[in-house]
Amino acid sequence: MSARVVMTVVIALAALALPAAAQAPQRVVPVAVRVIPPMVEETNGQLSGFSIDLWNAIASRRHWTTEFTVVPSVQAQLAAVSGREADAGVGAISITADRITDYDFSQPILNAGLGILTRSERPGREATAFGSLLHLLLSPAVLVWLGIAGLLTIVPAHIVWFVERGQPDGMIGTRRYFPGIFQAFFWGLGTLATQADAMPRHWVSRGVAVLWMFTGVVFVAFYTATLTASLTVQQIRQEINGPGDLPGKAVGTVGGTTSARYLGAANIQPVTFASAEDAYQALIDDQVDAVVYDAPVLQYIAAHQGLGRAGLVGPIFQPEDYGFVFRNDSDLRRDVDAALLSMRQDGSYEELRQRWFGKS
Numbered sequence: 001m002s003a004r005v006v007m008t009v010v011i012a013l014a015a016l017a018l019p020a021a022a023q024a025p026q027r028v029v030p031v032a033v034r035v036i037p038p039m040v041e042e043t044n045g046q047l048s049g050f051s052i053d054l055w056n057a058i059a060s061r062r063h064w065t066t067e068f069t070v071v072p073s074v075q076a077q078l079a080a081v082s083g084r085e086a087d088a089g090v091g092a093i094s095i096t097a098d099r100i101t102d103y104d105f106s107q108p109i110l111n112a113g114l115g116i117l118t119r120s121e122r123p124g125r126e127a128t129a130f131g132s133l134l135h136l137l138l139s140p141a142v143l144v145w146l147g148i149a150g151l152l153t154i155v156p157a158h159i160v161w162f163v164e165r166g167q168p169d170g171m172i173g174t175r176r177y178f179p180g181i182f183q184a185f186f187w188g189l190g191t192l193a194t195q196a197d198a199m200p201r202h203w204v205s206r207g208v209a210v211l212w213m214f215t216g217v218v219f220v221a222f223y224t225a226t227l228t229a230s231l232t233v234q235q236i237r238q239e240i241n242g243p244g245d246l247p248g249k250a251v252g253t254v255g256g257t258t259s260a261r262y263l264g265a266a267n268i269q270p271v272t273f274a275s276a277e278d279a280y281q282a283l284i285d286d287q288v289d290a291v292v293y294d295a296p297v298l299q300y301i302a303a304h305q306g307l308g309r310a311g312l313v314g315p316i317f318q319p320e321d322y323g324f325v326f327r328n329d330s331d332l333r334r335d336v337d338a339a340l341l342s343m344r345q346d347g348s349y350e351e352l353r354q355r356w357f358g359k360s
Contacts, residue, residue, distance in 0.1 A: 029059065029332070030067045032077045032086035036276065038300040038356050039092040039110075039322070042070065050356040054109055055090045055324065057348065058339040072274075075256055078103065081325055087332060089325040092294055094258045096320065104328050106336045108321035110353070114259050115295030115312050117302060118240050119283060145223050152219070153188035156212045160184045163204050171198050188212065192219055240290050242314030252279040252288035259293045262318050276301060284309060296357065 033052070035042045040049040047068055059066050069086060071077055077089035081103065094112070095105045161184035164172040171187065172180045187198060191212050200209050239245060246268055253259045255272030263270040271288050273279040279291045280301050291298065295316045302311050326333050343349040 026063050026065045028065045028067060029088060030069065030086045031055065031088045031090050032071050032080035033068050033089075034071055034073060034077055034091040036092045036297060037304075038296070040090070050352070051090050051092065051109065051322075051324075053352055053356075054343075054349070055088075057343065057352065058336055061339045061342065062335050073256060078325065081327055084327070087326065087330060088336075092297060092322055093325050094294070094320040095323045096258060099325070102328070104326045104330055104333050105323040106326070106333055107340050108323050109340070110296065110322040111319070112322050113295050113316040113319040114243075114262060114292055115298045115316050116240065116243065116246070116314050117280065117283060117291040117293070117298045117310055118289070118313050119286075120309055120311050142226075145226060149189065149192055149219065152215070153185055153192060156208050157181060157184040157188040159204075159208050160187065160200055163208075164200050171200050240313060243292075243317050246290065246292070249289040250287070252282050252291045253293055254279060257293070258318075258320060263292060277305070280305060280310065299357075 033040050033047065038049055039051040040047060041052075042048075047070075052068075055066065068090075069080070071080060074089075074091070074093055077086075077091065077093065078099070080086040081089050092112075093099075093105075095108065099105070158181070161172055161177075161181050164184070165180055172183055191209065192215065240249060243266070246263070246266070249268075251263060251268055251270045252273055253263060253270045254274070254276055260270055260272060270292070271279075271282070273282060276291070276293050276297050279288070279293065282288050283291050295312070298312055324336060326336075340349070343352075
């Protein structure tokens with residue numbers, strides 16, 4: 001066989017092999033994601049966000065095809081990975097000592113930690129003080145006390161009216177029920193609060209007046225204590241500047257997360273919600289005093305939904321890192337870490353991070 005024939009056969013075999021190689025299927029990687037802006041966002045069925053963009057960039061470098069499945073929680077992501085329903089979990093998954101024993105994590109994809117979101121103060125001290133006073137005066141506690149004062153005054157007012165109406169130069173200037181009872185009722189309220197400008201004439205009504213004055217002393221003392229307690233509670237609730245101010249407050253968070261475990265360890269019983277957005281709405285509705293959750297998520301909520309109504313206070317605490325999660329026996333971690341290192345070195349990671357979070 002001549003050399004030319006051999007060469008022709010080799011070229012023909014190579015030409016047949018090339019289409020087969022070009023059509024070799026890429027690796028399909030099932031990934032469990034949880035929607036949690038800005039890490040994962042879903043719009044009209046399309047996923048985006050920092051974690052999604054980062055994973056897609058890594059998958060492109062590794063020539064993988066990704067099949068995303070949206071699940072409701074971090075626990076569902078971990079269960080999908082351990083149950084081999086997904087090869088990886090992508091989103092806002094904190095790397096913790098507890099999780100690292102059961103799962104494998106990539107190198108950190110974002111440095112994070114916990115933050116505190118509170119309602120924003122109204123501008124101006126005078127406006128704030130006036131609003132607080134008005135809110136206190138119209139509070140249910142004050143209205144209840146005023147109602148009690150009215151009910152208590154009914155009895156002595158009728159006694160004084162009945163006795164004084166027939167007295168010469170008596171405190172009640174008429175024998176008629178109306179407007180005589182109004183004069184007696186006004187006297188009763190005045191005596192209950194401070195000191196009325198007139199005193200009954202008859203010895204019976206004077207005895208009632210003395211007893212009523214003692215009742216007024218007790219009433220004013222309890223009323224003052226109630227106002228003081230309300231003002232103190234209101235002032236305490238407004239002073240949250242860091243994690244040390246959280247005990248004794250109504251604190252919201254997302255159930256089953258590292259923030260919920262942190263609050264439990266700090267002997268703070270949190271009010272748990274299904275999502276950070278639900279916790280934020282409870283904050284705006286005055287159902288909780290603060291929200292403790294992952295700082296990047298709270299920063300995103302404050303910038304896009306807060307609109308001056310809420311903001312982060314104090315430092316970021318309980319520092320943690322986000323990472324992609326895999327099974328312990330997964331062969332994906334090494335490839336993901338290599339791609340992450342390459343992206344950090346060529347600047348594409350920092351470009352992506354600034355696109356979602358701005359400059360450090």
